[in-house]
Amino acid sequence: MRLMLVEDSVSLADQLIPMLREHGYAVDWLADGRDALVKAHDDPFDLVILDLGLPGMGGLQVLRQWRAEGLGVPVLILTARDSWSEKIEGLQVGADDYLTKPFHPDELLLRVQALLRRTHGNVNDSRLRVGSLTLDEQRQSVWQGEQEMTLTGAEFRMLRYFMHNPGRLLSKGQLASHLYDNESDRDSNVLEVHVNRLRRKLGKGAIETRRGQGYVFIGGDG
Incomplete structure (x- = not known):
């Protein structure tokens, strides 16, 4: 399964990428929203982990554009602790799930696994x-x-x-x-x-x- 991680924090990316690869996922890492906007159309991804606070183009704008272009890839958004409005707007424009920072890497892994299962119709079992x-x-x-x-x-x-x-x-x-x-x-x-x-x-x-x-x-x- 191939994931796109769009996150401008190098320290967080350095923490998440080895964990995801250790669990058998291929991971492409991007740090700029403009690059992510294009990359999602260039290669087939099973899921995107999308931070909202990105340079170049914010995560919400990227997600809104993807959905407007008909891109249905599942998206897990990462939000700041107090950004309730961003969570709501993210879900409204097409996010499939969200995770609030700071979070434990294991929680992100479980949400990725659950979202992929749900996307493929396996909703009742881990x-x-x-x-x-x-x-x-x-x-x-x-x-x-x-x-x-x-x-x-x-x-x-x-x-x-x-x-x-x-x-x-x-x-x-x-x-x-x-x-x-x-x-x-x-x-x-x-x-x-x-x-x-x-x-x-x-x-x-x-x-x-x-x-x-x-x-x-x-x-x-x-």
Whole structure:
């Protein structure tokens, strides 16, 4: 899953980025509202963490422009403790959730996870479930039935994205752009290796290949 963090505080960004990457998210960091306005259209993001007090262009103006342009990416806004009017206005112009500064990084992580689950229709559980598979984002662990599986970090990230999009045709380009924040990592051969490794662990029928189009996640054989 690929996130955009728009935050002009270097110290806060330095705190959040390693934590988010440790939990398997690809993160693009921007510090100027004008850059964020354009970047959201250039690359596919699963969620944006948007500070409101930005240089160049304020977060509310950025969000208002995104929504006016039809950009529906989920947005979690960061607000100052006493900015009730900004919270209300942010929700009115299209924010999906907000978090008040100062906050604990773990709370931001939980809100990101919950918002992504809600966006993909999984609103009643903190775990992702598809067929016989259960994925726990907090523990970064996966079960097939009652059996816990051993996955690498890359395999976990790929499986999580597949489980957020079951039955949906995903091209190699979509997978790469949502899983990696570094252009050098977006190699189709590397993607194929991870897909094949997941197939061996989940069962051959778990991931269908659509020649020339991409992959469709069906679920584990369990």
